Amino acid sequence: MAETPRPDEDDLMLAELPAGEGARPDDRIDDERMDEENTLKPGYIRAIQDGLDAGDKQAVYELVEPLHPADIADLLELLSRDERHELAAAITDLMSSEVVAELNDYVREDMMESLPAASVALIAEQLDTDDAVQLIEDLDEDDQQAILAELDAEDRIAIETALGYPEETAGRLMSRDFVAVPEHMTVGQLIDFLRDGHELPEDFFEIFVVDAGHHPVGTCQLSWILRTPRAIALGDVMKRDQTLIPAMLDQEEVALMFQKYGLISAAVIDDSGRLVGQMTVDDVVHIISEEAGEDTLLLSGAGEGDINEPIRDAYSARVRWLVANLGTALVASLIIAAFGAAIEQLVALAVLMPIVASIGGNAGTQTMAVTVRAIATNQLTRSNTRRILWREMRVGMLNGATIALLVGAATAVIFGPTLGVVIALAMVINVFVAGMAGVLVPVAFERLDQDPAVASSVFVTMITDSMGFFAFLGLAVLSGIAG
């Protein structure tokens, strides 16, 4: 195991310093501006807001100047819309392309729309193609054209090519900037070639080895090259088996590949197998957290659910699901209405029925969340669906029995044994059904090539509500205590 302190490290331990001495504070965690969670302190933000209110651009500039671009982006997001534009005006030469690239999509879009096409084009030219594409892909057609017109031919073509790929595919997200060399090149020739200072990517993590037709034949991690003598040919250093990403592959699948194979970067190929770009993990991490976080929001029916989303968008995204939920609630109401007579006769039914429905809904949501995550991470496939369904049915039975005992006993004491038995049975049935629905509904959507996170909740809730009211009121009538 290569884990223990290595000789070369020990050699460096020239002098043992007493603990505490010589500790270096990290510039990225500085205590005046950042808290321990590495977010900007409220006091610091307030100082900037005061500066903006006072119109003291100089003071504001000095406050913001030491920040990392990613933190300037955070700062802009934390401010209100108006403050944002004031700040941008106050720190124009700090508004680097890195800052723009780090901005939340909605905030970036809003800020770009307020700029003339020429200025946006100027920013786009500073950015890597993938960031430049992000910058303009959300703008409306006219703005896009206006900006593209301002760009020089090379950049325009690069961006237009990227925009030619569907959104959220590798082709749209990849960087067109990578190092590709022929197999016969030696390590020494490669190093000389790199030192010759050709126009290279700022950072790169692997060297792609390609054939005459520009098809990838292998890849070399930079660390392998650094440890290999000059005379060796790349063909003898490279790994031939590499993960190639089709340009049309969806970003979610790209992210799963990077996770599964622990990739740092990977070659993107067009449908003729030619190397056309690379994806690097620093872009993929954003996709991973986006895709994983998305489910939380979709399951709740909150759409994009970004706090920077314009209110009208948030409204239309959410009200849609509330209306859908209204439909499911209506079904439940109809079932209750059918038992109106029983309720009139025994109002305890009206008092207790929400408990059965609510617990069932909760149990269904639990199973649904587990199922949706398992599908999203490719853990749940056709191969193990039956096993997982059976697993959830057993969990459902255990949960149902436990809750039924509690509710049944309490109800029996307060409203008498019959109603106690009725609610206990209804609870077992509903929690069990909830467990099945929690698996089957998302799986069904997946099989229909629908995103299981989007509409599963509505259906699961409808099933658990209706079943809850129906089982409880129905059993009450059967038991003869009402209706």
Place this chain on the structure above:
Amino acid sequence: MAETPRPDEDDLMLAELPAGEGARPDDRIDDERMDEENTLKPGYIRAIQDGLDAGDKQAVYELVEPLHPADIADLLELLSRDERHELAAAITDLMSSEVVAELNDYVREDMMESLPAASVALIAEQLDTDDAVQLIEDLDEDDQQAILAELDAEDRIAIETALGYPEETAGRLMSRDFVAVPEHMTVGQLIDFLRDGHELPEDFFEIFVVDAGHHPVGTCQLSWILRTPRAIALGDVMKRDQTLIPAMLDQEEVALMFQKYGLISAAVIDDSGRLVGQMTVDDVVHIISEEAGEDTLLLSGAGEGDINEPIRDAYSARVRWLVANLGTALVASLIIAAFGAAIEQLVALAVLMPIVASIGGNAGTQTMAVTVRAIATNQLTRSNTRRILWREMRVGMLNGATIALLVGAATAVIFGPTLGVVIALAMVINVFVAGMAGVLVPVAFERLDQDPAVASSVFVTMITDSMGFFAFLGLAVLSGIAG
């Protein structure tokens, strides 16, 4: 913009191949075994299951042999517990440390428990410390000791040091294997040093430059070194401003730092600022998706929510929240009970009341999900809480008004205008309150240093249920149509 095809690339375009020719299928997406989502095909799995049933180890071995270790891990996870152990026995020499490292925690734990300590120790010795730690940290104390006893001193010390740090901290997760060299070293000396073939990490992405006390003073991306002449000192190549990760930092914060600053690897320092390890992005991507996915499960009250979690664990994790939910449902029932007379008099109230509660609950969940995500991604801080609250209150008013109109009109038609007005008002109130609760409850938990994803749902649901029944039934009584 450095994006356009570069001369060195063009030079390689010796011959343009007609599209389609020479395309190389990726070994990782092979069509017999993997589907387009890069998961193992059910038919392939079935073939392996048949082989296991038939006891034909040879056939099984040949089927599995071509798989990437990560895919063998997936395969094991897709099989049932018994099949897993049969398969492991059939492919012993394919069960490499990479496979074990890629296994789901629960599956790994289960498989390790069935092995003698000596064999687990043998596997641990193959693994990097961070993976070895993962392997044994979940085992119970005795097994851990038994395995540690089997390890040679070096490995044991490394693992025990790691276990000395709290779970989910950088110190526990970091790799102790990195390259650190002194500032005065030149690029040439470094390359020679690396070529001397000291025991080096298999892959590394940056060189840490340290002082005599082993404190980081700067960092060099390998790509910078490759393009720099031999004579230049590392001190002139390195970036002095680097992100240093305190060994005690929680993994969630580590993940956010990697995302925010687009890191590939970063130095981990102890509390005396000394370089003690490094974290690389390939480990962090797992944390990112884990942390982001976690919220989906926690919000639903499904605990860990892993489909490989033992049933008893899943049961105890979930039933806890169902019981809590029982408490909140009880509160709602008490409110209904208080209006028993009104319901007896006008059963329509019992029919309609679940609608008010259910829509309110749904609206609350939407806002809550948005808030929890925003807190988890450091987008929502004390600096903008008030602004976001106001935003959600406005969305709540819009949603409430819309639904109120629909429900009110329909109710007015069926049950008369008074009840229509009553339910419309109740709906506006409840959806508005839901919006406020959806922000304030998670924020309150965050301020109390509790994970907002864990208990927010229960409280938000309680508020929306109770408020829904109370507003609707209360207004009905006030309106004089019942009670």
